[in-house]
Amino acid sequence: MRTQVGIIGAGPAGLLLSRLLALRGIDSVVLENRSREYVEARIRAGILEQNTVDVLTEAGMGERLHREGLEHRGVYLQYPGVRHQLDFPELCGRRVWVYGQTEVVKDLVAAQLAGGPPLLFDVSDVAIEDVDSDSPRIRFTDADGTAQVLECDVVAGTDGFHGPSRAVVAEGTGQQLWERTYPYAWLGILADAAPATDELIYAWHPDGFALYSMRSPSVSRLYLQVDPSERIEDWSDDRIWEGLATRFALDGWEISTGAITEKSILPMRSFVSAPMRRGRLFLAGDAAHIVPPTGAKGLNLAVADVVLLSRALVRLLQDKESDLADAYSDTALARVWRATHFSWWMTSMLHTTGDPFDAQLQLSQLRRVCSSEAAARELAENYTGLPF
Ligand code: FAD
Numbered sequence: 393m394r395t396q397v398g399i400i401g402a403g404p405a406g407l408l409l410s411r412l413l414a415l416r417g418i419d420s421v422v423l424e425n426r427s428r429e430y431v432e433a434r435i436r437a438g439i440l441e442q443n444t445v446d447v448l449t450e451a452g453m454g455e456r457l458h459r460e461g462l463e464h465r466g467v468y469l470q471y472p473g474v475r476h477q478l479d480f481p482e483l484c485g486r487r488v489w490v491y492g493q494t495e496v497v498k499d500l501v502a503a504q505l506a507g508g509p510p511l512l513f514d515v516s517d518v519a520i521e522d523v524d525s526d527s528p529r530i531r532f533t534d535a536d537g538t539a540q541v542l543e544c545d546v547v548a549g550t551d552g553f554h555g556p557s558r559a560v561v562a563e564g565t566g567q568q569l570w571e572r573t574y575p576y577a578w579l580g581i582l583a584d585a586a587p588a589t590d591e592l593i594y595a596w597h598p599d600g601f602a603l604y605s606m607r608s609p610s611v612s613r614l615y616l617q618v619d620p621s622e623r624i625e626d627w628s629d630d631r632i633w634e635g636l637a638t639r640f641a642l643d644g645w646e647i648s649t650g651a652i653t654e655k656s657i658l659p660m661r662s663f664v665s666a667p668m669r670r671g672r673l674f675l676a677g678d679a680a681h682i683v684p685p686t687g688a689k690g691l692n693l694a695v696a697d698v699v700l701l702s703r704a705l706v707r708l709l710q711d712k713e714s715d716l717a718d719a720y721s722d723t724a725l726a727r728v729w730r731a732t733h734f735s736w737w738m739t740s741m742l743h744t745t746g747d748p749f750d751a752q753l754q755l756s757q758l759r760r761v762c763s764s765e766a767a768a769r770e771l772a773e774n775y776t777g778l779p780f
Pocket residue numbers: 400401402403404405406423424425426431435436437438439493518550551552553554555556658676677678679685687688689690691692694
């Protein structure tokens with residue numbers, strides 16, 4: 393088998409890269425080690441920056457997104473006694489959309505399978521070879537158990553945090569890693585309940601942070617800060633709803649409840665690996681970096697990476713010019729560090745640590761964002777996404 397770009401991983405990064413390349417006449421093959429059902433059901437991010445919506449729309453992926461996605465002009469910041477709306481269009485002229493990562497992935501998979509480049513699910517034993525040459529290859533076993541070799545011009549490692557690509561980059565480069573593990577986790581639920589809010593609520597509370605999000609007019613997505621050692625079995629539905637009601641409490645307002653259809657505990661970390669390239673192997677998305685979810689940046693960063701990478705690969709493979717490919721890692725990492733700082737800042741402002749001094753600093757920062765246009769604009773510009 394031969395292709396121009398061998399893509400490992402059918403998350404949003406790999407699928408979108410394949411689509412953007414196809415639109416520019418470059419062929420690719422996407423290899424995914426999970427099943428289609430698994431990939432399409434994995435509940436993850438829910439907020440799309442304006443940039444991400446624009447990229448998906450230009451890639452012909454905007455039809456259902458514009459029909460079913462919810463356009464939001466802001467978020468609420470809450471601390472005891474106060475719920476304050478930040479109006480993004482007023483602050484920075486941009487907005488965000490609620491449209492689940494599951495839906496983005498379903499749209500991309502459907503387009504790929506309807507005449508797009510090959511997308512192979514359920515592969516195993518993926519191994520990347522010869523990335524320092526101009527003809528790298530990927531060995532893998534296909535869904536039928538047959539050993540295959542995919543000869544490529546370039547390999548894209550879009551295989552997420554646990555995929556094999558990052559280690560291959562590390563072996564051949566003076567790889568640098570930066571990591572922070574936070575002493576908090578998020579307990580996330582999906583519930584068949586009409587959201588009791590028109591926009592997301594980021595709430596600081598002495599018991600811990602809570603986030604009110606949604607997936608549709610009838611489905612709520614909610615998160616509670618918990619200790620990373622907590623076990624999901626110890627959180628009954630009643631205990632979760634009580635925790636949420638306490639943390640979002642506001643006079644004259646009530647949370648709406650319903651059947652919980654999914655619940656899980658997510659660890660929180662920041663992680664950056666550089667460079668994002670070794671020879672003909674390029675990393676994009678969670679394969680190279682992880683942010684804590686508080687700024688809603690993970691999926692949006694993955695999209696920003698593949699926009700840059702697709703431009704670099706078009707230039708490399710069609711124009712035979714390596715300038716954008718050579719600049720890719722540094723250009724992507726500048727945005728990655730901005731999002732890493734913003735996500736760390738949001739996380740630090742909103743999660744209680746148990747230290748009363750930290751709590752006073754956090755409340756002071758929240759009051760500042762809710763009273764100073766300059767401070768609010770800084771949050772708004774980062775949250776809605778800096779222009780590419
Ligand atoms: P992924 O989506 O991880 O895709 C990588 C793909 O590669 C996967 O399909 C994987 O199965 C495949 N793969 C891995 N190894 C191999 C292999 N050996 N061979 C072939 N394929 C392989 N971000 C937010 O902004 N907000 C959120 O609320 C949020 N919640 C999250 C919850 C969870 C549990 C997780 C893990 C992440 C969450 N994120 C969130 C982050 C966001 O979902 C990611 O940033 C986003 O998925 C990155 O996309 P990606 O394509 O780079 O990686």
